[in-house]
Amino acid sequence: MKSKDLRLLLSRSSSRKLFITAAIGSLVSAALVILNALLLGAVIVGIIYKHPSTSQWIVLLAALWIIRSVFTPFFESWCSTKAATIKSEIRCEVSSLLGTVEPVSSSELASLLVKGANSLDVYLGRFIPQLFAALVVPLTVIITVFFLDPLSALIAILTLPLIPFFGALIGRYTSDSVSKKWKSLSALSRYFEDSLQGFITLRIFGRNKSQGERIQNMGDRYTQETMSVLRISFLSAFVLELAATISVALIAVSIGLRLVDGKISFLHGLTVLILAPEIYFPLRNAASLFHASADGTEVLEQLRVVSETALVQVPQVHRDFASCKEITWRNWKLAIPDAPESRIPESTIHRGEVIFIVGESGIGKSSFANNLLGLHFDSEILIDGVALTPETVVSYQKSIAWVPQLPQLASGTIREQFALMNNSAGLVLFSDEAIIQSLQLLSLPLEELPQGLDTQLGGSDEKSAQMSGGQIRKIAVARALIRKPILIVADEPTADLDRHSATAIMTALRAAAENGAALVCISHDEDLQKSSDRVIAVERVKS
Secondary structure, three states, X not given: OOHHHHHHHHOOHHHHHHHHXXXXXXXXXXXXXXXXXXXXXXXXXXXXXXXXXXXXXXXXXXXHHHHHHXXXXXXHHHXXXXXXXXXXXXXXXXXXXXXXXXXXXXXXXHHHHHHHHHXXXXXXXXXXXHHHHHHHHHHHHHHXXXXXXXXHHHHHHXXXXXXXXXXXXXXXXXXXXXXXXHHHHHHHHHHHHHHHHOXXXXXXXXXXXXXXXXXXXXXHHHHHHHHHHHHHHHHHHHHHHHHHHHHHHHHHHHHXXXXXXXXXXHHHHHHHHHHHHHHHHHHXXXXXXXXXXXXXXXXXXXXXXXXXXXXXXXXXXXXXXXXXXXXXXXXXXXXXOOOOEEEEOOEEEEOXXXXXXXXXXXXXXXXXXXXXXXXXXXXXXXXXOEEOOOOOHHHHXXXXXXXXXXXXXXOEEHHHHOOXXXXXXXXXXXXXXXXXXXXXXXXXXXXXXXXXXXXXXXOOOOOEOOOOHHHHHHHHHHHHHOOOOOEXXXXXXXOOOOHHHHHHHHHHHHHXXXXXXXXXXXXXXXXXXXXXXXXXXXXXXXX
């Protein structure tokens, strides 16, 4: 692990907890391993020589096995859970940078966040704890062996470096292969994104079929790179197993020869022989997991580069917008080719106010909404008289909500649709009571959902529920309202809905405004406009 990558992990408290727990867990594991060898050796010798205390040692050994059987899965489960938390925090932090990092396309970053971040599970949940075990367990076992049989300890000290030596040799080659694999995946992501953007042009000129073949070829190349990494992994597993076996065999032969000459007691020789594999086992596991964690190492490096690049481009400054009272926009205009310029009058919206933005189709109402959401800076946005800047836009966007004209629901359960990405708190899940209450405000009771909050959405299998346009719109509005935002921007919130669904949505939006949210609606519905506090028109201005 590079020092910069280590700093990226240690900068968060959850990572520090994982490291500390992994170190403590390794010490406990080492103690359990040593006690197990001492008791097992005593039991075997006691049975052979019919020692009177053998029954007591058997009871202690059984108790020790029970403790190990409970501790090991608990420790592994805790590390996996903490790794998932760290992965979520990193994913949330980097996902906010989509579209802000110039050297990295959105498709590359999305691929890094989805497929790439998943590889951190093995790296953080298994490799890091095993790395601590590889440092702690062999050292403590060798010290124990030294007191029982110094010659065996010396053999272990001389042969132990073979495993990291062979692991490092193969690991260098593996690192290059993994880097090539991720470069292939990044190239495939960029190529696929470019192909989608130019698909209409390709089809017009009859080149869509050949483009599909090129994408297939790039996919095959990525498969070949992945298989090459797997071949190296199988080869390294064989080499590491061979090195560990030869090392243990040397200790066993030494003990056997000295047992024949009577230079070592049977109890000490047997105990050392039981402990010998434990000297090499953690290192062998860490070396074998190195290949499984190589993806995580590469991804962590790329995520660090992305974070540092974005930090240089747009240093974020936290600003609390929860107590703001008004939002003002100035000098908004939109240049449209072969058409007069679109403009909107300077205005201020106060918390609790409902404003409708109107205008003919294509005049730029949605572009103005994007500006109000902080996605573009085509005009000056002031919150309580202080201008919104690129440095404070992330804090601003955490405090507002958006209901798009065509809302899309991600694949997952109803409960998961309400997951809120937040840089400071990781993945925040709202309580079931809060979700149910927000859905009821939209006249969408649980009875309409086949499995309640566990209803699966967005999939193509039979278990995924088919939602109507009205239900999807209601979930999107409920998802926006549950955040209790200071500003809600709704783009055609009632378009193509029946009167009952439209009424339910507007009632919920107005209730949010009464509770202190500023509401900006874009709509052509004149009946809805009559119930607003103000109507502002986007107009074309002839030069």
